[in-house]
Amino acid sequence: MARTTGSDGEKTEAAVREAAISLIARLGYEAMSMRQLAAEVGVQAAALYRYFPTKEDLLFTLMREHMEGLIEAWSTARPVAADPVTRLAAYVENHIAFHIERRHATHVSNMELRSLSHERLTQILKMRTAYEKELRMILRDGAEAGRFEIDDTGLTAMALIQMMTGVIVWFRPGERLSVAEVTTTYLSMTMRLVGAKIDAYSGARPFERAKDAVAL
Amino acid sequence: MARTTGSDGEKTEAAVREAAISLIARLGYEAMSMRQLAAEVGVQAAALYRYFPTKEDLLFTLMREHMEGLIEAWSTARPVAADPVTRLAAYVENHIAFHIERRHATHVSNMELRSLSHERLTQILKMRTAYEKELRMILRDGAEAGRFEIDDTGLTAMALIQMMTGVIVWFRPGERLSVAEVTTTYLSMTMRLVGAKIDAYSGARPFERAKDAVAL
C-alpha cells in the first residue's frame, strides 16, 4: 500500500507531536521507539521521517516550542511598571497555570535534556535562563525596594522555581484540589517565603493565609 | 582469557554500583548500555551478570539502597520529643545534607522510576511516602500547636520537598556557596514558608534572615 485516503500532512505532523509528548513523558525519550510512536499515530515508522529528519530533531522541536510558549505566555501576562509584589504574583500565577496546562511537555523539557546534542542543549538552556532571569529581577527589585526580605536572590529564585514546577509531579486535574486552589496556596507560600510586606494596604504586616481566590 | 589476577568479587560489585550510579545519573538508565558500564569498571559485560541478574535488578538495587539510606539517616538525625520548629529544622538539615552528599544517587532515584516494574515501583514509592509522611506529621503538629501557619499540610510538604530536593539540580560543591550556607538559607526560607513563630525565644515574631551557621 501507499498513500492512504484522507491523509493530510499537517494533521499527521500535529498528531505526531501530540503522541510524542505523551509517549516521551510516560516512557522517556530513550525508551520510546519510533515504531511505538508511529503505532500511536496510526502510521508506519517510515512516515515519521517525512516530518522529522531524526528522532533527536523531534525531541528538540518539542522542547524548543515548549520554551517558546512559556516565554511568550509570560511576556503576555507580565504586568508593566507594577510593584514587585504584583509582578511576583503574576509570575507565580503564570508559571503554575502554564505548567499544569502542559504537564507532559514540561516533563519532557525537564527530564530529557541529556538526550540533546551539546549545541541544542545550550540553546534550550539559554531560553530557560532568560525566563528565570525575569524572576531574579523581580526578587532583586523587591529586595532593593524593601518589599521583600531575601538572603540570596539567585538561590531564592531557584528554590521558588523548583517548588512551583514540582506541582506537575503530584497534581492531577480533577482530584482533591482545583488549579485555582493550588495557585492560591502557592501564592501564599511564595509571598511568605520572600518575606513580602503588603505595605500599600495595611503596613508592614507579613503575608497571612490567603483564602480568597486568585484570578487566573 | 578468564579470571584476572587480583580479581575480587566484593570489590568488583562495589565498583559496579558506583559506576552505575554515575553513568545512569549522567546518561540515563535506558541510554546506558551494559557494555558501557562494564568498560567503566574495566571488565567484560558478561561479568556484570555475576552480581546482578538483569539490568533492572541493578537499577532497583541502587534505588532501594538509596531510599533505605535516606530513611536510616533520618531515623538517626530525628530529635525525639522536641518541639515542631526543632523537628522541622532537623528534617530540612538532614534532607539537604543527604541529598547533596548523594547527588547522583538521588538523580537516579528521582528520574528513573518509570524503568521499574509495577511491583518494584510500588515498593520504592512506599518507602518514599513513608519518608514524606514524617514531614507531614511535623507540619501538622506545628500547625495544631499554633507554631506554624499552614494552608494545606499535604501541599506544603510537597512544596518543601520539591524545593529542597531541587538543590541537587544546581548545586555544585566547591562553587559559590558552601553546603552550610545553602542549608542556612534553605532553613530560613522553610521557616518563613510555614510561618514559623519562635515563641520560645522572642514571642510571636516571624522568622527573619538567619545569618548564623547551622550545625550539620
Place this chain on the structure above:
DNA sequence: ACATTAATAAAACGAACGTTCAATTAATTC
C-alpha cells in the same frame, strides 16, 4: 600437589533499534 571454587573472558544469540529506499497510491494541478 591436587581438587575445588571464584571470577572472569570470548563468542554468540535473537530481538529491537533508528533509519533508508523503492514502490505505490491519493490528491492536486493544468
Place this chain on the structure above:
DNA sequence: GAATTAATTGAACGTTCGTTTTATTAATGT
C-alpha cells in the same frame, strides 16, 4: 484526463542491545 506532487507503505540495512553459554584461569582449601 494526464502529469505532477504529497503521503504513505513494506521491506530491508547495518548496529547495538541485554543476555546466555562455554571455556579458562586465579585463588583457596585440603
